[in-house]
Amino acid sequence: MLRKNSTIYTVDGSPLLEPDEEVEITLTDLDAGDSGRDESGVMCRIVVRENMRTFGFAYSVLDREDYAYLKNLLSGKPKFAFGYVDEDGQPQTMTAYCAKKSIVLKRRDGLYKNLKFNIIEN
Helix, strand or coil: CCCCEEEEEEECCEEEECCCCCCEEEEEEEECCCCEECCCCCEECCEEEEEEEEEEEEEEEECHHHHHHHHHHHCCCCCEEEEEECCCCCEEEEEEEEEEEEEECCCCCCCEEEEEEEEEEC
């Protein structure tokens, strides 16, 4: 394995691998289906939930073992317990899912490049 286990991020209690850079955290509001623009163009929002978290992970290079570990950790799970440390340094757990996965196929040297995925609050 090229990468160390993360001391901050877990999926169902198992550590993710340390990403290349800091994880990008995005906060998003969830609007009800009735939200949208009215006939005069004014946005009418009915906010169902505020500040839902999305964590963006990026790995520039993974060997076969690292790639298999992450693939097995994240595949086949419609939702899971995601552990993280919040902005105040406190450990937290939330129900989440993984989306927007992308990777460059294996090169001849057996390395995988540019794996990216988001873990999104459920």
